[in-house]
Structures are given as C-alpha cells and as structure tokens.
Amino acid sequence: MExxxxxxxxxxxxxxxxxxxxLKELLKELRRSKLRRPDIVFDNWMRVLxxxxxxxxxxxxxxxxxxxxxxxxSNFANECITILLKKFPNSSRVGRLVGMQNEQxxxxxxxxxxxxxxxxxxxxxxxxxxxxxxxxxxxxxxxRQIEELNALLTQFPSEAASWxxxxxxxxxxxxxxxxxxxxxxxxxxxxxxxxxxSRLAEVYYTLGGFDNFVLARKHYAMSLQNQAAxxxxxxxxxxxxxxxxxxxxxxDAANLSVDAxxxxxxxxxxxxxxxxxxxxxxxxxxxxxxxxTLELVSRAVx
Amino acid sequence: GRRLVISMxxxxxxxxxxxxxxxxxxxxxxxxxxIGYVIGSEVNGQLTVSDVLSVCHTNPAxxxxxxxxxxxxxxxxxxxxxxxxxxxxxxxNNEGPSPVVQRTIDNVTQHLGKDxxxxxxxxKLLSSKEKLFLEASRxxxxxxxxxxxxxxxxxxxxxxxxxxxxxxxxxxFEDHMNSSADTTDGGKGAADFRNPIATNFIANYTVxxx
Numbered sequence: 001m002e003x004x005x006x007x008x009x010x011x012x013x014x015x016x017x018x019x020x021x022x023l024k025e026l027l028k029e030l031r032r033s034k035l036r037r038p039d040i041v042f043d044n045w046m047r048v049l050x051x052x053x054x055x056x057x058x059x060x061x062x063x064x065x066x067x068x069x070x071x072x073x074s075n076f077a078n079e080c081i082t083i084l085l086k087k088f089p090n091s092s093r094v095g096r097l098v099g100m101q102n103e104q105x106x107x108x109x110x111x112x113x114x115x116x117x118x119x120x121x122x123x124x125x126x127x128x129x130x131x132x133x134x135x136x137x138x139x140x141x142x143x144r145q146i147e148e149l150n151a152l153l154t155q156f157p158s159e160a161a162s163w164x165x166x167x168x169x170x171x172x173x174x175x176x177x178x179x180x181x182x183x184x185x186x187x188x189x190x191x192x193x194x195x196x197x198s199r200l201a202e203v204y205y206t207l208g209g210f211d212n213f214v215l216a217r218k219h220y221a222m223s224l225q226n227q228a229a230x231x232x233x234x235x236x237x238x239x240x241x242x243x244x245x246x247x248x249x250x251x252d253a254a255n256l257s258v259d260a261x262x263x264x265x266x267x268x269x270x271x272x273x274x275x276x277x278x279x280x281x282x283x284x285x286x287x288x289x290x291x292x293t294l295e296l297v298s299r300a301v302x
Numbered sequence: 303g304r305r306l307v308i309s310m311x312x313x314x315x316x317x318x319x320x321x322x323x324x325x326x327x328x329x330x331x332x333x334x335x336x337i338g339y340v341i342g343s344e345v346n347g348q349l350t351v352s353d354v355l356s357v358c359h360t361n362p363a364x365x366x367x368x369x370x371x372x373x374x375x376x377x378x379x380x381x382x383x384x385x386x387x388x389x390x391x392x393x394x395n396n397e398g399p400s401p402v403v404q405r406t407i408d409n410v411t412q413h414l415g416k417d418x419x420x421x422x423x424x425x426k427l428l429s430s431k432e433k434l435f436l437e438a439s440r441x442x443x444x445x446x447x448x449x450x451x452x453x454x455x456x457x458x459x460x461x462x463x464x465x466x467x468x469x470x471x472x473x474x475f476e477d478h479m480n481s482s483a484d485t486t487d488g489g490k491g492a493a494d495f496r497n498p499i500a501t502n503f504i505a506n507y508t509v510x511x512x
Contacts, residue, residue: 012470039470171361172335174401202363216365233492235477241365252391285483291491293440300376301369 004029013041018044020051028056031063041067058087065097069104077101092118092125099131108135126156133165145169160189160196167199176207187219196225198234205242213246214267217274229281233294236281240301243275313446314419318459321449322504323497324436325460326329328390328423329469331359335388338474339374339410339418341382349419349445352382354493356474367409370475377496381449384393385459386410386419386440394425417441424495431457431464468500 009028013019018026023044027049031036045064052060065080075077075251081101084094095118102111118128129152151167153159167182190196199205201219204212219241221236247268256264279302284293320340327336336359342351355377357370374384387410391402397420399407408420417440426433434453438445449456464467473481473493481493 032321039467064501138393140393168361171363172400172402174405199363202365206364208364230484231482232482233481237369237479238365241368285487285492288486291483293478293492293494293496296496297369297373300372 004033004035008037008040016043020047023048024051027060027063031059036066036070038067038070042071059083062097066100069100072104074101074105077104091123096128096131099128103131103135103138111135123200124155126152126159127236129155129164132278133162142173143167158189160186163189164196164199164265167203171203173293176203179203180207191222192226194223194232194235197223197226198232198238201235201238201242205238205245206243208249210246210249213242214271217242217246217271221274229278230285237273237297237301239278240282243271243278247269247275278297307346310346311344311440311445312443313448315448315450316351316391316421316436316438316457317353317450319353319501319504320351320421321335321434321436321456322459322463323356323422323472324388324390325428326463326469326472326497327354327356327359328425328428328435328499329464331474332471333350334359334390335361335392335400335422336474337362337389337406338387339370339375339384340386340388340421341378342383342419342429344384344385345466349385349440351385351419351421353378354496355384356472358474358476359478361400362406366476366479367406373475373495377399378432380442384410385414386421388421388423388436390423391425397422397425417443419445432503436482455509458509459504462507463500466503470499471499473497 007022007029010022011026016023027041027044027048030040039061045060045067049057049060049064053070061080061084063079067076068074068080072246077097078101081094081097084091084097088094091131095114099114099118100110102108102114106260112132114134115128115135118125122128127146132150133145133148136142136148146166146169149162151171153166154164156162163182163186167179167186170176170179170182180200183196183203187193187196187200197219201216204216204219217239220235220238224232224239227235229236282294282298286294288295320342324338325337336356338354338356340351341353341355342349344350355374358366365424371384373448387403387407389399389406390410391397391400399420407418407420420439422437422439424435424437427433432453434447434449434456436447438447451459473495475495478495483492485491
C-alpha cells in the first residue's frame with residue numbers, strides 16, 4: 001500500500017488528471033490516516049462518489065461533510081448531514097457532525113448542547129469528549145479547555161493524543177514545566193515515537209539550565225534511536241543545540257558536591273561525543289548539490 | 303536648554319515577497335498558530351520589510367527559534383536582518399498574541415536591543431480585496447504599512463497564489479525539520495524553507511500572469 005504522502009505527490013503531479021481508481025484510493029487513505037485535505041476532497045468528491053459503492057459511500061459522505069465545514073460551506077455540509085441522518089437516524093457519529101456544523105457557524109452553545117445529549121447516551125464517547133475540548137478551544141476559553149482535557153484524561157489516562165494536546169495548551173501559555181509533564185506522559189505511553197521524544201526534548205531545552213539541556217539531549221538521542229538522522233533532522237539539529245547549550249551552561253557548577261561534579265563531568269564527556277557525532281552526520285548529509293538547504297543550515301550551526 | 307527630539311518611524315514599507323509569503327503560510331496552515339521572522343532594514347529612520355523566514359505552525363519552542371534565527375542571519379547577510387516577527391493566531395475571533403508568541407516577541411526585542419517590529423495577520427481580512435490582511439506595530443506604537451505595490455496588485459497576486467496552488471508547496475522551517483534529507487531512490491532531500499518556487503512566482507508576477 002502506498003503511503004499517503006506518495007499518493008498526494010502523485011495527485012499533485014497528475015494536475016487534475018488522476019484516474020478514478022487513484023482518486024478513490026487517495027480519498028480512502030485520507031480517511032484512514034485522518035488527514036484533512038478539504039481542497040482534494042472538494043475538487044474530486046463527485047467523481048469518487050459516483051464510482052463508490054457499499055458502506056464506503058457513507059464514509060465518503062462523512063468526509064465530504066467535514067471538507068465542506070473546513071471550506072466554510074455550511075449549506076453543503078447540511079445536505080450531507082441530511083442524507084446521513086436519513087440512513088443512520090440515531091447515529092452518534094452523525095450527531096457529532098451536527099455538533100461540528102454548529103461549531104463551524106459559531107453556535108458554540110448549541111454545539112455543546114448536542115455533545116451533552118450525545119454524552120448522556122454514552123458518557124464514554126471519546127470522539128464527542130474531544131469535540132467538547134475543540135469547542136472551548138474555538139471559544140478561546142483556555143481554562144475550560146484545560147478542565148475538559150483533565151476530565152477526559154481522568155477517564156482515559158492512556159489517551160496519548162490528549163496528553164499531547166494538553167501539553168500544547170500549556171506550551172501556548174508558556175507553562176513549560178506543566179507541558180513537560182504532559183509530554184512525559186505521552187512518551188511513557190508511546191516510548192518508540194521519535195516525534196514525542198523530540199517534542200519533550202524541545203520543552204526541556206526551553207526550560208533551560210544544565211540538567212534540562214542534558215535531558216533534552218537524552219530525549220533527542222532516543223528520538224534518533226527510533227528514527228535515523230537522515231529522516232529526523234529535528235532531532236539531529238536538536239542534539240547540536242542541546243549539547244552546545246549544555247557545554248555553555250557549566251558556569252553554575254561552583255556549589256556542587258564532589259559526586260555531583262563527577263556526574264557532571266561524565267555528562268560533559270558524553271556531550272562532547274554526541275556533538276562530534278551530530279556534526280559528522282550533518283556534514284555527511286549536507287551535500288551542496290543534492291541537499292543545499294542542509295548545507296545552509298550546516299553553515300549556520302557549525 | 304534645547305529639547306532632544308527623537309524621531310520615531312511611524313510607517314513601514316512592506317514588500318510583495320513578505321506579503322505573499324506570510325499569506326502562503328497562513329493559507330497552508332489555516333487551522334494553526336503561525337510564527338515567522340521578519341527580515342528587513344532600518345536606514346535613516348526608514349523601516350523596510352523585504353522578506354520573511356516562516357518558522358513554524360505549532361507552539362514555538364527554544365531550539366527551532368534559535369536555529370531559524372541563526373539560519374536567517376546566514377541567509378540574509380548584512381544588508382537585511384531579522385527586525386521582528388510576524389504571527390497569526392489560530393483563533394479567527396481572537397487575533398492577539400498568545401503568551402508564547404508574546405514571549406517570542408519579547409525575546410526578539412531583547413536580542414535586537416530595541417523594540418521588534420510585529421506584523422499581525424488579521425484573520426478576518428485574509429480574503430479582503432480592499433484592505434491588507436496585516437497590521438504592524440513596534441512596542442506600543444502602531445505603524446502604518448506602505449506597500450511597495452498597490453493594494454489591488456497585491457490582492458491580485460494573493461489570488462494568483464491560490465489559483466496556481468502554490469500554498470501546498472510552501473515550506474516553513476518546521477516543515478524542513480520534519481522532512482527527510484534522503485536523496486537515494488528518488489528522494490528529493492530536505493524540504494527547502496527558502497521557497498524558491500514561491501519566491502520566483504512572486505518576483506515575476508504581473509497582473510497578466512495566469
């Protein structure tokens with residue numbers, strides 16, 4: 001099965017001349033990967049709908065409805081919802097689309113009513129709980145957004161995506177310590193995710209200080225262990241900056257105990273090795289002919 | 303005694319490159335908070351914004367801002383440099399800077415040793431044909447934006463960028479960091495945050511361009 005990025009590349013290259021088979025596969029992959037590309041859906045929905053059959057038709061209507069909402073076309077979204085309600089009159093999934101339509105129109109109280117009703121029928125409906133968070137985010141009510149996320153995470157403590165969302169809320173408020181706690185939880189739930197380790201590393205780096213720069217370096221290293229440097233520039237650059245900042249942060253070592261000083265010296269040795277390794281990796285990748293942007297970054301950081 | 307009069311710039315010239323790229327960044331990541339560095343110069347009290355370096359479409363953290371800043375210093379040399387930031391809120395009804403964006407503004411101000419120029423994207427004006435979608439300020443002073451081209455020209459340019467589907471190709475520094483540097487088996491290498499396609503399109507655009 002082709003990756004979604006390859007399918008989108010092929011679609012862009014075809015410039016409006018994609019076959020119906022390719023379009024069906026692309027829209028199906030967009031649904032599967034939960035990627036929202038309203039431009040692609042809106043440009044091609046009619047051709048694909050005419051060619052689709054079975055239960056996929058209804059999944060496609062849902063996708064078209066969401067694309068219409070993303071494009072601000074509430075009337076068209078309403079038509080899709082009407083068709084879906086006729087087929088699935090008591091569906092909470094369609095009910096969620098009704099709530100989303102209210103959100104798109106700015107009718108946040110009406111959206112909350114829809115979601116509250118749906119939660120009365122099933123208090124464990126995770127998708128609807130997440131929509132409530134989205135309503136408060138759209139209203140700019142950060143306090144309620146945090147409250148709803150905390151309530152959701154009390155019910156679903158292994159919901160990594162919600163830990164990440166809560167972490168991002170705290171980051172937006174510049175509460176980096178709270179953000180670090182959230183990203184730590186996400187990493188515990190998914191220790192092989194390179195992206196989670198990198199994000200946690202960025203927060204530790206932002207917190208600053210020798211110990212946090214070392215923690216950042218360690219999480220960048222974990223990220224690189226899970227995804228190789230050539231595909232993980234974020235972590236590669238991160239190692240360079242974290243090791244550099246850790247090396248420069250040694251001036252607050254004066255009041256340390258003997259053991260702490262030994263531990264710090266050990267960390268600095270590892271630091272030096274990692275910095276050397278990262279510079280070698282970057283130099284290898286930074287070919288001025290084939291990777292000129294990396295060559296520019298390399299000049300900037302070295 | 304004599305009073306010392308310090309003249310403060312009250313206006314700011316913004317190039318089509320800067321307008322076009324901020325617009326592309328906003329068009330590609332319409333659901334996200336955006337931040338980028340504003341590149342320009344201040345000569346004899348005249349403020350000019352010649353270009354931008356789009357940085358990220360998530361909450362900015364230390365490493366990406368520092369690295370993008372170092373890259374901007376290398377890219378733009380001495381005649382132009384970072385003079386401020388631009389940002390777009392992810393909430394259409396609340397266009398003000400979030401605490402993390404405000405902190406970024408404060409850090410850039412500290413680094414520059416004077417108030418940073420701040421270009422705010424007015425979300426509700428992104429589709430306006432008559433008004434520019436940007437507001438400028440420096441410290442507590444609002445700056446009048448003077449475009450290097452007419453508003454109708456800029457409006458036509460922004461339409462053309464969407465019609466020609468340039469916005470999915472637009473790359474910010476975060477996209478570059480998330481891309482693969484692999485050039486084997488047809489790999490294209492790391493995504494180019496210099497955006498040559500957008501830069502050339504904007505530079506060569508005339509109203510008759512289709």
